[in-house]
Amino acid sequence: MxxxxxxxxxxxxxxxxxxxxxxxxxxxxxxxxxVGQNNIQAPLEKVNVAQNVIALTVNVDWGEEQIPKMLEILEKDQAKATFFLTGRWADKNSELVKEIAAKGHEIENHGYSHPHPDQLSVEGNNQEIMKTEKIIERTIGKKTTFYAPPYGEKGESGVRAASEAGYTTVLWTLDTVDWQPASNVDLIVQRVVNPKTRFGVKPEKKGAIVLMHPKPNTVLALPIILEKLKQEGFSFVTMEELLSLKIDN
Structure with a gap:
Protein backbone atom coordinates (compact mmCIF):
# COMPACT_ATOMS: atom_id res chain seq x y z
CA MET A 1 0.00 0.00 0.00
CA VAL A 35 -1.83 9.46 -13.92
CA GLY A 36 -4.94 8.80 -11.90
CA GLN A 37 -7.61 6.38 -13.06
CA ASN A 38 -7.67 7.37 -16.74
CA ASN A 39 -6.39 4.26 -18.52
CA ILE A 40 -6.59 4.35 -22.31
CA GLN A 41 -4.82 2.46 -25.06
CA ALA A 42 -1.60 4.03 -26.33
CA PRO A 43 -1.13 4.61 -30.07
CA LEU A 44 0.61 1.91 -32.08
CA GLU A 45 3.93 2.92 -33.55
CA LYS A 46 5.25 -0.59 -34.19
CA VAL A 47 4.20 -4.17 -33.55
CA ASN A 48 6.43 -6.86 -32.07
CA VAL A 49 6.32 -9.78 -34.50
CA ALA A 50 8.49 -12.78 -35.32
CA GLN A 51 7.94 -12.68 -39.09
CA ASN A 52 9.55 -10.32 -41.61
CA VAL A 53 6.40 -8.31 -42.26
CA ILE A 54 5.73 -4.60 -42.71
CA ALA A 55 2.45 -2.70 -42.77
CA LEU A 56 2.15 -0.06 -45.47
CA THR A 57 -0.36 2.65 -44.58
CA VAL A 58 -1.71 5.39 -46.85
CA ASN A 59 -3.44 8.40 -45.28
CA VAL A 60 -5.93 9.87 -47.75
CA ASP A 61 -7.71 13.23 -47.77
CA TRP A 62 -6.73 14.14 -51.35
CA GLY A 63 -4.77 12.63 -54.24
CA GLU A 64 -7.50 10.43 -55.67
CA GLU A 65 -5.82 10.63 -59.09
CA GLN A 66 -2.84 8.72 -57.64
CA ILE A 67 -4.82 5.89 -56.02
CA PRO A 68 -5.40 3.73 -59.16
CA LYS A 69 -1.65 3.83 -59.89
CA MET A 70 -0.84 2.77 -56.33
CA LEU A 71 -3.35 -0.07 -56.51
CA GLU A 72 -1.81 -1.29 -59.77
CA ILE A 73 1.69 -1.31 -58.26
CA LEU A 74 0.56 -3.07 -55.08
CA GLU A 75 -1.28 -5.72 -57.08
CA LYS A 76 1.72 -6.35 -59.32
CA ASP A 77 3.95 -6.91 -56.28
CA GLN A 78 1.29 -8.88 -54.38
CA ALA A 79 1.45 -6.40 -51.52
CA LYS A 80 -1.41 -5.37 -49.25
CA ALA A 81 -1.82 -1.95 -47.64
CA THR A 82 -4.11 -0.17 -45.23
CA PHE A 83 -5.79 3.00 -46.51
CA PHE A 84 -6.86 5.45 -43.81
CA LEU A 85 -9.57 7.61 -45.37
CA THR A 86 -11.20 10.82 -44.21
CA GLY A 87 -14.97 10.67 -44.26
CA ARG A 88 -15.34 13.64 -46.57
CA TRP A 89 -12.99 12.03 -49.11
CA ALA A 90 -14.68 8.64 -48.86
CA ASP A 91 -18.08 10.26 -49.36
CA LYS A 92 -16.94 11.97 -52.57
CA ASN A 93 -15.03 8.96 -53.92
CA SER A 94 -17.26 6.02 -53.04
CA GLU A 95 -16.46 4.03 -56.20
CA LEU A 96 -12.75 4.35 -55.55
CA VAL A 97 -13.30 3.27 -51.94
CA LYS A 98 -15.06 0.15 -53.23
CA GLU A 99 -12.19 -0.53 -55.64
CA ILE A 100 -9.61 -0.32 -52.86
CA ALA A 101 -11.60 -2.82 -50.80
CA ALA A 102 -12.18 -5.10 -53.81
CA LYS A 103 -8.42 -5.32 -54.33
CA GLY A 104 -8.08 -6.82 -50.85
CA HIS A 105 -6.72 -3.78 -49.06
CA GLU A 106 -7.87 -2.66 -45.64
CA ILE A 107 -9.86 0.56 -45.27
CA GLU A 108 -9.72 2.41 -41.97
CA ASN A 109 -10.58 5.70 -40.29
CA HIS A 110 -8.74 9.05 -40.67
CA GLY A 111 -11.43 11.24 -39.13
CA TYR A 112 -13.95 13.18 -41.19
CA SER A 113 -12.59 16.64 -42.04
CA HIS A 114 -8.86 16.33 -41.22
CA PRO A 115 -8.84 18.73 -38.26
CA HIS A 116 -6.15 18.98 -35.59
CA PRO A 117 -7.34 16.40 -33.02
CA ASP A 118 -5.42 18.13 -30.22
CA GLN A 119 -7.57 21.22 -30.76
CA LEU A 120 -10.85 19.32 -30.39
CA SER A 121 -12.60 17.98 -27.33
CA VAL A 122 -13.11 14.27 -26.76
CA GLU A 123 -16.66 14.68 -28.04
CA GLY A 124 -15.47 16.60 -31.11
CA ASN A 125 -12.99 13.86 -31.96
CA ASN A 126 -15.64 11.21 -31.38
CA GLN A 127 -17.93 12.92 -33.89
CA GLU A 128 -15.12 12.99 -36.47
CA ILE A 129 -14.45 9.28 -36.03
CA MET A 130 -18.06 8.11 -35.91
CA LYS A 131 -19.16 10.16 -38.91
CA THR A 132 -16.41 8.55 -40.97
CA GLU A 133 -17.21 5.10 -39.61
CA LYS A 134 -20.80 5.40 -40.86
CA ILE A 135 -19.75 6.57 -44.34
CA ILE A 136 -17.23 3.76 -44.82
CA GLU A 137 -19.55 1.10 -43.42
CA ARG A 138 -22.31 2.30 -45.71
CA THR A 139 -19.94 2.15 -48.68
CA ILE A 140 -18.19 -1.21 -48.20
CA GLY A 141 -20.29 -2.90 -45.50
CA LYS A 142 -17.45 -3.09 -42.99
CA LYS A 143 -16.89 -1.21 -39.74
CA THR A 144 -13.55 0.51 -39.24
CA THR A 145 -11.52 -0.40 -36.15
CA PHE A 146 -8.22 1.49 -36.58
CA TYR A 147 -7.84 5.27 -36.42
CA ALA A 148 -4.95 7.33 -37.83
CA PRO A 149 -5.14 10.82 -36.30
CA PRO A 150 -4.57 13.68 -38.75
CA TYR A 151 -1.11 15.26 -38.46
CA GLY A 152 -0.08 12.34 -36.25
CA GLU A 153 -1.33 14.21 -33.19
CA LYS A 154 -1.58 12.01 -30.11
CA GLY A 155 -2.95 14.29 -27.42
CA GLU A 156 -5.31 12.91 -24.82
CA SER A 157 -8.60 14.08 -26.34
CA GLY A 158 -8.10 12.33 -29.69
CA VAL A 159 -6.60 9.13 -28.31
CA ARG A 160 -9.25 8.93 -25.62
CA ALA A 161 -12.08 9.43 -28.11
CA ALA A 162 -10.70 6.64 -30.31
CA SER A 163 -10.15 4.27 -27.39
CA GLU A 164 -13.60 4.85 -25.93
CA ALA A 165 -15.12 4.19 -29.38
CA GLY A 166 -13.31 0.84 -29.53
CA TYR A 167 -10.55 1.96 -31.91
CA THR A 168 -6.83 1.36 -31.92
CA THR A 169 -4.93 4.56 -32.74
CA VAL A 170 -2.18 4.02 -35.32
CA LEU A 171 0.87 6.22 -35.87
CA TRP A 172 4.01 4.97 -37.64
CA THR A 173 7.51 3.59 -37.34
CA LEU A 174 8.84 4.96 -40.64
CA ASP A 175 7.56 8.22 -42.11
CA THR A 176 8.19 8.90 -45.80
CA VAL A 177 7.43 12.62 -45.23
CA ASP A 178 6.26 12.45 -48.84
CA TRP A 179 3.89 15.39 -48.45
CA GLN A 180 6.80 17.85 -48.33
CA PRO A 181 7.75 19.40 -51.71
CA ALA A 182 11.42 18.62 -51.04
CA SER A 183 10.70 14.88 -50.75
CA ASN A 184 11.94 13.50 -54.03
CA VAL A 185 11.83 9.83 -55.00
CA ASP A 186 15.29 9.02 -53.64
CA LEU A 187 14.51 10.56 -50.24
CA ILE A 188 11.21 8.71 -49.95
CA VAL A 189 12.90 5.39 -50.76
CA GLN A 190 15.74 6.04 -48.32
CA ARG A 191 13.38 6.88 -45.45
CA VAL A 192 11.85 3.41 -45.73
CA VAL A 193 14.61 1.17 -47.05
CA ASN A 194 17.59 2.73 -45.25
CA PRO A 195 15.98 4.63 -42.36
CA LYS A 196 17.91 6.32 -39.58
CA THR A 197 16.71 7.93 -36.39
CA ARG A 198 17.91 11.34 -35.32
CA PHE A 199 20.58 9.48 -33.32
CA GLY A 200 21.86 7.76 -36.45
CA VAL A 201 20.58 4.33 -35.41
CA LYS A 202 18.63 2.23 -37.90
CA PRO A 203 15.22 1.28 -36.46
CA GLU A 204 14.02 -2.32 -36.62
CA LYS A 205 11.90 -2.81 -39.75
CA LYS A 206 10.31 -6.08 -38.67
CA GLY A 207 6.75 -5.20 -37.63
CA ALA A 208 7.19 -1.60 -38.78
CA ILE A 209 4.33 0.67 -39.84
CA VAL A 210 5.16 2.83 -42.88
CA LEU A 211 3.31 6.11 -43.47
CA MET A 212 2.64 7.29 -47.04
CA HIS A 213 0.28 9.61 -48.90
CA PRO A 214 -1.04 9.51 -52.49
CA LYS A 215 1.60 11.81 -54.00
CA PRO A 216 3.21 11.53 -57.47
CA ASN A 217 6.71 10.94 -56.06
CA THR A 218 5.33 8.30 -53.72
CA VAL A 219 3.88 6.44 -56.69
CA LEU A 220 7.29 6.52 -58.36
CA ALA A 221 9.04 5.43 -55.17
CA LEU A 222 6.61 2.65 -54.27
CA PRO A 223 7.80 -0.07 -56.69
CA ILE A 224 11.41 0.61 -55.69
CA ILE A 225 10.52 0.33 -51.99
CA LEU A 226 8.62 -2.90 -52.54
CA GLU A 227 11.39 -4.48 -54.59
CA LYS A 228 14.18 -3.56 -52.17
CA LEU A 229 12.26 -4.74 -49.12
CA LYS A 230 11.27 -7.97 -50.86
CA GLN A 231 14.98 -8.57 -51.49
CA GLU A 232 15.47 -8.24 -47.73
CA GLY A 233 12.84 -10.95 -47.20
CA PHE A 234 9.89 -8.76 -46.20
CA SER A 235 6.25 -9.19 -47.13
CA PHE A 236 3.50 -6.60 -46.77
CA VAL A 237 0.39 -6.99 -44.65
CA THR A 238 -2.59 -4.94 -43.52
CA MET A 239 -2.85 -3.51 -40.01
CA GLU A 240 -5.36 -6.19 -39.07
CA GLU A 241 -2.97 -8.91 -40.24
CA LEU A 242 -0.03 -7.25 -38.49
CA LEU A 243 -1.88 -7.21 -35.15
CA SER A 244 -2.81 -10.88 -35.59
CA LEU A 245 0.92 -11.71 -35.72
CA LYS A 246 1.78 -9.79 -32.55
CA ILE A 247 3.87 -11.66 -29.98
CA ASP A 248 4.52 -10.78 -26.35
CA ASN A 249 7.70 -8.91 -25.51
Missing amino acids: FILLAKKKFYAAIAAILGLTMGTIFFMGTRTIT
Whole structure:
Protein backbone atom coordinates (compact mmCIF):
# COMPACT_ATOMS: atom_id res chain seq x y z
CA MET A 1 0.00 0.00 0.00
CA PHE A 2 2.85 2.35 0.90
CA ILE A 3 4.52 1.72 -2.48
CA LEU A 4 1.27 2.34 -4.34
CA LEU A 5 0.72 5.65 -2.53
CA ALA A 6 4.31 6.65 -3.20
CA LYS A 7 3.85 5.99 -6.93
CA LYS A 8 0.68 8.07 -7.03
CA LYS A 9 2.44 10.94 -5.26
CA PHE A 10 5.36 10.64 -7.68
CA TYR A 11 3.11 10.88 -10.77
CA ALA A 12 1.13 13.69 -9.18
CA ALA A 13 4.38 15.58 -8.57
CA ILE A 14 5.35 15.15 -12.24
CA ALA A 15 1.96 16.44 -13.32
CA ALA A 16 2.26 19.45 -11.02
CA ILE A 17 5.73 20.31 -12.30
CA LEU A 18 4.58 20.13 -15.93
CA GLY A 19 1.36 21.98 -15.23
CA LEU A 20 -0.77 18.97 -16.13
CA THR A 21 -3.92 17.50 -14.65
CA MET A 22 -4.24 14.11 -13.01
CA GLY A 23 -5.74 12.74 -16.22
CA THR A 24 -2.67 13.43 -18.33
CA ILE A 25 -1.11 10.61 -20.32
CA PHE A 26 2.61 10.24 -20.90
CA PHE A 27 3.56 8.37 -24.08
CA MET A 28 6.84 6.46 -24.07
CA GLY A 29 7.12 4.74 -27.44
CA THR A 30 4.12 2.45 -27.62
CA ARG A 31 3.68 2.22 -23.84
CA THR A 32 1.36 4.37 -21.80
CA ILE A 33 1.85 5.67 -18.28
CA THR A 34 -1.32 7.10 -16.82
CA VAL A 35 -1.83 9.46 -13.92
CA GLY A 36 -4.94 8.80 -11.90
CA GLN A 37 -7.61 6.38 -13.06
CA ASN A 38 -7.67 7.37 -16.74
CA ASN A 39 -6.39 4.26 -18.52
CA ILE A 40 -6.59 4.35 -22.31
CA GLN A 41 -4.82 2.46 -25.06
CA ALA A 42 -1.60 4.03 -26.33
CA PRO A 43 -1.13 4.61 -30.07
CA LEU A 44 0.61 1.91 -32.08
CA GLU A 45 3.93 2.92 -33.55
CA LYS A 46 5.25 -0.59 -34.19
CA VAL A 47 4.20 -4.17 -33.55
CA ASN A 48 6.43 -6.86 -32.07
CA VAL A 49 6.32 -9.78 -34.50
CA ALA A 50 8.49 -12.78 -35.32
CA GLN A 51 7.94 -12.68 -39.09
CA ASN A 52 9.55 -10.32 -41.61
CA VAL A 53 6.40 -8.31 -42.26
CA ILE A 54 5.73 -4.60 -42.71
CA ALA A 55 2.45 -2.70 -42.77
CA LEU A 56 2.15 -0.06 -45.47
CA THR A 57 -0.36 2.65 -44.58
CA VAL A 58 -1.71 5.39 -46.85
CA ASN A 59 -3.44 8.40 -45.28
CA VAL A 60 -5.93 9.87 -47.75
CA ASP A 61 -7.71 13.23 -47.77
CA TRP A 62 -6.73 14.14 -51.35
CA GLY A 63 -4.77 12.63 -54.24
CA GLU A 64 -7.50 10.43 -55.67
CA GLU A 65 -5.82 10.63 -59.09
CA GLN A 66 -2.84 8.72 -57.64
CA ILE A 67 -4.82 5.89 -56.02
CA PRO A 68 -5.40 3.73 -59.16
CA LYS A 69 -1.65 3.83 -59.89
CA MET A 70 -0.84 2.77 -56.33
CA LEU A 71 -3.35 -0.07 -56.51
CA GLU A 72 -1.81 -1.29 -59.77
CA ILE A 73 1.69 -1.31 -58.26
CA LEU A 74 0.56 -3.07 -55.08
CA GLU A 75 -1.28 -5.72 -57.08
CA LYS A 76 1.72 -6.35 -59.32
CA ASP A 77 3.95 -6.91 -56.28
CA GLN A 78 1.29 -8.88 -54.38
CA ALA A 79 1.45 -6.40 -51.52
CA LYS A 80 -1.41 -5.37 -49.25
CA ALA A 81 -1.82 -1.95 -47.64
CA THR A 82 -4.11 -0.17 -45.23
CA PHE A 83 -5.79 3.00 -46.51
CA PHE A 84 -6.86 5.45 -43.81
CA LEU A 85 -9.57 7.61 -45.37
CA THR A 86 -11.20 10.82 -44.21
CA GLY A 87 -14.97 10.67 -44.26
CA ARG A 88 -15.34 13.64 -46.57
CA TRP A 89 -12.99 12.03 -49.11
CA ALA A 90 -14.68 8.64 -48.86
CA ASP A 91 -18.08 10.26 -49.36
CA LYS A 92 -16.94 11.97 -52.57
CA ASN A 93 -15.03 8.96 -53.92
CA SER A 94 -17.26 6.02 -53.04
CA GLU A 95 -16.46 4.03 -56.20
CA LEU A 96 -12.75 4.35 -55.55
CA VAL A 97 -13.30 3.27 -51.94
CA LYS A 98 -15.06 0.15 -53.23
CA GLU A 99 -12.19 -0.53 -55.64
CA ILE A 100 -9.61 -0.32 -52.86
CA ALA A 101 -11.60 -2.82 -50.80
CA ALA A 102 -12.18 -5.10 -53.81
CA LYS A 103 -8.42 -5.32 -54.33
CA GLY A 104 -8.08 -6.82 -50.85
CA HIS A 105 -6.72 -3.78 -49.06
CA GLU A 106 -7.87 -2.66 -45.64
CA ILE A 107 -9.86 0.56 -45.27
CA GLU A 108 -9.72 2.41 -41.97
CA ASN A 109 -10.58 5.70 -40.29
CA HIS A 110 -8.74 9.05 -40.67
CA GLY A 111 -11.43 11.24 -39.13
CA TYR A 112 -13.95 13.18 -41.19
CA SER A 113 -12.59 16.64 -42.04
CA HIS A 114 -8.86 16.33 -41.22
CA PRO A 115 -8.84 18.73 -38.26
CA HIS A 116 -6.15 18.98 -35.59
CA PRO A 117 -7.34 16.40 -33.02
CA ASP A 118 -5.42 18.13 -30.22
CA GLN A 119 -7.57 21.22 -30.76
CA LEU A 120 -10.85 19.32 -30.39
CA SER A 121 -12.60 17.98 -27.33
CA VAL A 122 -13.11 14.27 -26.76
CA GLU A 123 -16.66 14.68 -28.04
CA GLY A 124 -15.47 16.60 -31.11
CA ASN A 125 -12.99 13.86 -31.96
CA ASN A 126 -15.64 11.21 -31.38
CA GLN A 127 -17.93 12.92 -33.89
CA GLU A 128 -15.12 12.99 -36.47
CA ILE A 129 -14.45 9.28 -36.03
CA MET A 130 -18.06 8.11 -35.91
CA LYS A 131 -19.16 10.16 -38.91
CA THR A 132 -16.41 8.55 -40.97
CA GLU A 133 -17.21 5.10 -39.61
CA LYS A 134 -20.80 5.40 -40.86
CA ILE A 135 -19.75 6.57 -44.34
CA ILE A 136 -17.23 3.76 -44.82
CA GLU A 137 -19.55 1.10 -43.42
CA ARG A 138 -22.31 2.30 -45.71
CA THR A 139 -19.94 2.15 -48.68
CA ILE A 140 -18.19 -1.21 -48.20
CA GLY A 141 -20.29 -2.90 -45.50
CA LYS A 142 -17.45 -3.09 -42.99
CA LYS A 143 -16.89 -1.21 -39.74
CA THR A 144 -13.55 0.51 -39.24
CA THR A 145 -11.52 -0.40 -36.15
CA PHE A 146 -8.22 1.49 -36.58
CA TYR A 147 -7.84 5.27 -36.42
CA ALA A 148 -4.95 7.33 -37.83
CA PRO A 149 -5.14 10.82 -36.30
CA PRO A 150 -4.57 13.68 -38.75
CA TYR A 151 -1.11 15.26 -38.46
CA GLY A 152 -0.08 12.34 -36.25
CA GLU A 153 -1.33 14.21 -33.19
CA LYS A 154 -1.58 12.01 -30.11
CA GLY A 155 -2.95 14.29 -27.42
CA GLU A 156 -5.31 12.91 -24.82
CA SER A 157 -8.60 14.08 -26.34
CA GLY A 158 -8.10 12.33 -29.69
CA VAL A 159 -6.60 9.13 -28.31
CA ARG A 160 -9.25 8.93 -25.62
CA ALA A 161 -12.08 9.43 -28.11
CA ALA A 162 -10.70 6.64 -30.31
CA SER A 163 -10.15 4.27 -27.39
CA GLU A 164 -13.60 4.85 -25.93
CA ALA A 165 -15.12 4.19 -29.38
CA GLY A 166 -13.31 0.84 -29.53
CA TYR A 167 -10.55 1.96 -31.91
CA THR A 168 -6.83 1.36 -31.92
CA THR A 169 -4.93 4.56 -32.74
CA VAL A 170 -2.18 4.02 -35.32
CA LEU A 171 0.87 6.22 -35.87
CA TRP A 172 4.01 4.97 -37.64
CA THR A 173 7.51 3.59 -37.34
CA LEU A 174 8.84 4.96 -40.64
CA ASP A 175 7.56 8.22 -42.11
CA THR A 176 8.19 8.90 -45.80
CA VAL A 177 7.43 12.62 -45.23
CA ASP A 178 6.26 12.45 -48.84
CA TRP A 179 3.89 15.39 -48.45
CA GLN A 180 6.80 17.85 -48.33
CA PRO A 181 7.75 19.40 -51.71
CA ALA A 182 11.42 18.62 -51.04
CA SER A 183 10.70 14.88 -50.75
CA ASN A 184 11.94 13.50 -54.03
CA VAL A 185 11.83 9.83 -55.00
CA ASP A 186 15.29 9.02 -53.64
CA LEU A 187 14.51 10.56 -50.24
CA ILE A 188 11.21 8.71 -49.95
CA VAL A 189 12.90 5.39 -50.76
CA GLN A 190 15.74 6.04 -48.32
CA ARG A 191 13.38 6.88 -45.45
CA VAL A 192 11.85 3.41 -45.73
CA VAL A 193 14.61 1.17 -47.05
CA ASN A 194 17.59 2.73 -45.25
CA PRO A 195 15.98 4.63 -42.36
CA LYS A 196 17.91 6.32 -39.58
CA THR A 197 16.71 7.93 -36.39
CA ARG A 198 17.91 11.34 -35.32
CA PHE A 199 20.58 9.48 -33.32
CA GLY A 200 21.86 7.76 -36.45
CA VAL A 201 20.58 4.33 -35.41
CA LYS A 202 18.63 2.23 -37.90
CA PRO A 203 15.22 1.28 -36.46
CA GLU A 204 14.02 -2.32 -36.62
CA LYS A 205 11.90 -2.81 -39.75
CA LYS A 206 10.31 -6.08 -38.67
CA GLY A 207 6.75 -5.20 -37.63
CA ALA A 208 7.19 -1.60 -38.78
CA ILE A 209 4.33 0.67 -39.84
CA VAL A 210 5.16 2.83 -42.88
CA LEU A 211 3.31 6.11 -43.47
CA MET A 212 2.64 7.29 -47.04
CA HIS A 213 0.28 9.61 -48.90
CA PRO A 214 -1.04 9.51 -52.49
CA LYS A 215 1.60 11.81 -54.00
CA PRO A 216 3.21 11.53 -57.47
CA ASN A 217 6.71 10.94 -56.06
CA THR A 218 5.33 8.30 -53.72
CA VAL A 219 3.88 6.44 -56.69
CA LEU A 220 7.29 6.52 -58.36
CA ALA A 221 9.04 5.43 -55.17
CA LEU A 222 6.61 2.65 -54.27
CA PRO A 223 7.80 -0.07 -56.69
CA ILE A 224 11.41 0.61 -55.69
CA ILE A 225 10.52 0.33 -51.99
CA LEU A 226 8.62 -2.90 -52.54
CA GLU A 227 11.39 -4.48 -54.59
CA LYS A 228 14.18 -3.56 -52.17
CA LEU A 229 12.26 -4.74 -49.12
CA LYS A 230 11.27 -7.97 -50.86
CA GLN A 231 14.98 -8.57 -51.49
CA GLU A 232 15.47 -8.24 -47.73
CA GLY A 233 12.84 -10.95 -47.20
CA PHE A 234 9.89 -8.76 -46.20
CA SER A 235 6.25 -9.19 -47.13
CA PHE A 236 3.50 -6.60 -46.77
CA VAL A 237 0.39 -6.99 -44.65
CA THR A 238 -2.59 -4.94 -43.52
CA MET A 239 -2.85 -3.51 -40.01
CA GLU A 240 -5.36 -6.19 -39.07
CA GLU A 241 -2.97 -8.91 -40.24
CA LEU A 242 -0.03 -7.25 -38.49
CA LEU A 243 -1.88 -7.21 -35.15
CA SER A 244 -2.81 -10.88 -35.59
CA LEU A 245 0.92 -11.71 -35.72
CA LYS A 246 1.78 -9.79 -32.55
CA ILE A 247 3.87 -11.66 -29.98
CA ASP A 248 4.52 -10.78 -26.35
CA ASN A 249 7.70 -8.91 -25.51
